[in-house]
Amino acid sequence: MHTVGELLRQWRHRRRLSQLDLAIAADVSARHVSLVETGKSNPSAAMVLRLADQLDVPLRDRNTLLLAAGFAPRYAERPLDDTALSAARNAVERVLRAHEPYPALAFDRRWDIIMTNRAVDPFLAEVDPELLRPPVNLLRLGLDPRGLARLVVNHADVRAVFRARVRRQLAAAPDPGLAALYEDLLAPAAGDAPADSDVMIHMIVRHAGRELRLFSTITTFGTPQDITLDEVAIESYYPADPQTAAHFEG
Known part of the structure; x- marks a missing residue:
């Protein structure tokens, strides 16, 4: 199972962004992004969602990121007739x-x-x-x-x-x-x-x-x-x- 840092790095590469690009967009330091991706810093749920927002991660995958970071999923999935x-x-x-x-x-x-x-x-x-x-x-x-x-x-x-x-x-x-x-x-x-x-x-x-x-x-x-x-x-x-x-x- 991938760590939240590994998953975020995959999304960053998919979006063709550098750590500095992501850091500037999310208004955090590039060092912090690096520490999160390497597992040397455990991000809060708010930080996970902040980075996911800048990476345009779909809601389904944001839940996966939260679970990997040790948090409960944030987004529900209901049938359209709910x-x-x-x-x-x-x-x-x-x-x-x-x-x-x-x-x-x-x-x-x-x-x-x-x-x-x-x-x-x-x-x-x-x-x-x-x-x-x-x-x-x-x-x-x-x-x-x-x-x-x-x-x-x-x-x-x-x-x-x-x-x-x-x-x-x-x-x-x-x-x-x-x-x-x-x-x-x-x-x-x-x-x-x-x-x-x-x-x-x-x-x-x-x-x-x-x-x-x-x-x-x-x-x-x-x-x-x-x-x-x-x-x-x-x-x-x-x-x-x-x-x-x-x-x-x-």
């Missing part, structure tokens, strides 16, 4: 509903879908029911030939976008489950190339006899204090041309 998270769940539902008639969905750190709006339903109707057994994974849904992959015209581009996003996610916060999913679905293969676009990558979907061109944005909670909320993302899809807009608005 009473304590009702306001947050309502906010997610409102965002999804407000985005109609365009598709939008919410998913967690491993890309398991938490919630969708009604505009997603027509696309799911064309998916193999086996892929819709909970938990429904957005990566599998988008890349499996039994899922949406057979509807996506520019599948290679979309796969490249997924790969880049998951690689950035793993670089920011390693996760064994997500890493296994990456190896299963997204590991580079012969002939793979980066997606090519002057502005942004559109997902081109063949649906209802039309080719729909969509782009997406990601929304997350700001300043969450619960692990579930820290890991929720909402992906909202927008029409990239008038024909696609007319399809959804008609």
